[in-house]
Amino acid sequence: MLAGAPIGQVGDVSPRLREVLASADVVAAEDTRRLRRLAADLGVELTGRVVSYYDQNEVGRAQELVETLKQGRTVVVITDAGMPGVSDPGYRLTRLAVEAGVTVTALPGPSAVTTALAVSGLASDRFCFEGFPPRKPGERARRLAELATEQRTMVFFESPHRLAGSLEAMAQAFGHDRQAAVCRELTKTYEEVRRGGLGELAEWAAPGVKGEITVVVAGHVPGETEHDLDALVAEVERRVAEGERRNTAVTGVAKGAGIPKRELYDLVHRRSATP
Numbered sequence: 001m002l003a004g005a006p007i008g009q010v011g012d013v014s015p016r017l018r019e020v021l022a023s024a025d026v027v028a029a030e031d032t033r034r035l036r037r038l039a040a041d042l043g044v045e046l047t048g049r050v051v052s053y054y055d056q057n058e059v060g061r062a063q064e065l066v067e068t069l070k071q072g073r074t075v076v077v078i079t080d081a082g083m084p085g086v087s088d089p090g091y092r093l094t095r096l097a098v099e100a101g102v103t104v105t106a107l108p109g110p111s112a113v114t115t116a117l118a119v120s121g122l123a124s125d126r127f128c129f130e131g132f133p134p135r136k137p138g139e140r141a142r143r144l145a146e147l148a149t150e151q152r153t154m155v156f157f158e159s160p161h162r163l164a165g166s167l168e169a170m171a172q173a174f175g176h177d178r179q180a181a182v183c184r185e186l187t188k189t190y191e192e193v194r195r196g197g198l199g200e201l202a203e204w205a206a207p208g209v210k211g212e213i214t215v216v217v218a219g220h221v222p223g224e225t226e227h228d229l230d231a232l233v234a235e236v237e238r239r240v241a242e243g244e245r246r247n248t249a250v251t252g253v254a255k256g257a258g259i260p261k262r263e264l265y266d267l268v269h270r271r272s273a274t275p
Contacts, residue, residue: 001020001024001074001075001076001077001104001105001106001107002077002083002084002085002090002094002104002105002106002107003017003020003021003076003077003078003084003106003107003109004017004082004083004084004106004107004108004109004110004111005017005038005078005079005080005081005082005109005110006038006081006109006110006187007081007082007110007111007112007115007186007187007212008081008110008185008186008187008188008191009187009188010038010041010042012109012110012187013038013042013109014107014108014109016107017042017107017109018042018043018044020074020076020107021039021042021044021046021076021078022044022045022046022047023047023048023074024048024074024075024076025048025049025068025073025074025075026048026049026050026051026065026068026073026074026075026076027046027048027049027050027051027075027076027078028051028052028053028061028065028075028076028077028078028093029050029051029052029053029078029079030052030053030054030078030079030080030084030088030089031052031054031080032050032051032052034080035050035078036050048074051065053065053077053089053093054089055089058089058092058093059092061093062092062093062096063096065077065093065097066093066096066097066100066102069097069100069102070100070102076107077089077090077093081110081112081212082109082110082111082112082113083106083108083109083111086111086113086129087129087131087132087157110187112157112183112186112212112214113129113155113214115183115186115187115214116155116181116183116186116214116215116216117153117155117216119181119183119186119193120153120180120181120183120193120195120216121181121195122153122179122180122181122216122217122218123153123218123219124153126151126152126153126219127152127153127154127155128150128152128153128154128155129154129155130147130154130155130156131156131157132156132157132158132159133156133158133162133166133169135162137165137169138238138242140165140166140169141169141172141173141235141238142252142256144169144170144172144173144174144256145173145235145252145253145255145256146256147173147174147256148173148174148220148256149220149222149256150219150220151219151220151221151222152219153216153217153218153219154216154217154219155214155215155216155217156214156215156216156217157213157214157215158213158214158215159213160208160209160210160211160213161208163182163205163209163213163215164202164205164206164208164209166215167180167182167198167201167202167205167215168202170198170202170215170217171197171198171199171202171231172231172234172235173231173256174198174217174220175198176197176198176199176200177197177198177199178197178198178217178218179195179196179197179198179217179218180195180196180197180198180201180215180216180217180218181193181194181195181215181216182194182201182204182205182209182213182214182215183213183214183215183216184209184210184211184212184213185211185212186212186214188211188212190211192211198217229264229267232253232254232259232264232267233264233267233268233271235249235253236249236250236253236264236268237268239252239253246268247265250264250265250268
């Protein structure tokens with residue numbers, strides 16, 4: 001069973017989570033210490049075996065847990081916060097269990113993805129979850145360029161010390177005026193939601209931000225001119241400096257930005273010809 005854990009308030013836990021934690025044969029936790037603190041806060045006695053289940057041991061431990069499930073025993077997977085498998089360990093175990101013919105179910109719980117989407121004030125009828133942007137600036141720029149014409153609302157996770165850089169990269173890829181919301185410490189005492197254009201939010205985050213961060217970004221509206229052409233030219237020049245052919249770089253950036261290749265190529269050519 002995949003069990004959703006509270007993302008901030010222990011009071012958000014359902015009575016059913018208390019029941020399954022108390023009765024499970026095995027509880028696989030991303031952080032066993034945090035699990036025991038949660039159990040203590042809930043007044044739950046963990047009678048089953050507690051094992052660690054995190055990114056570094058997920059592959060080997062998943063197979064072990066599947067063997068336990070095949071014996072007819074109950075296994076509960078719980079992460080530090082939110083739903084297992086959503087940017088957290090859980091996917092590999094679910095896949096192996098399904099392949100082994102074992103029943104997999106979920107105990108719904110809080111999720112930073114849907115909570116941030118709900119409070120963002122942005123369209124929620126169609127959205128996509130993009131997880132954490134790449135850490136390296138070049139990879140991040142390329143990933144965001146691919147998403148520049150995504151019409152669905154996008155939800156990202158980000159660490160506080162990389163937030164300003166990611167918001168600036170998003171502003172360059174999507175346009176400084178593209179509307180977004182930075183959700184900090186959701187459901188916790190110091191919850192804060194900042195809404196505005198990506199450029200404005202990048203400036204706000206520049207001095208530093210603390211806490212758990214979820215970023216929600218409005219989707220692209222076809223026909224709107226949202227891209228900073230100077231930023232697109234700069235991206236082409238960066239790719240060329242890294243060894244990519246100019247024509248290839250122009251094609252990739254233009255495709256990601258949703259603008260005609262010829263328009264961007266002419267602009268790059270004019271800029272390079274200017275003394």
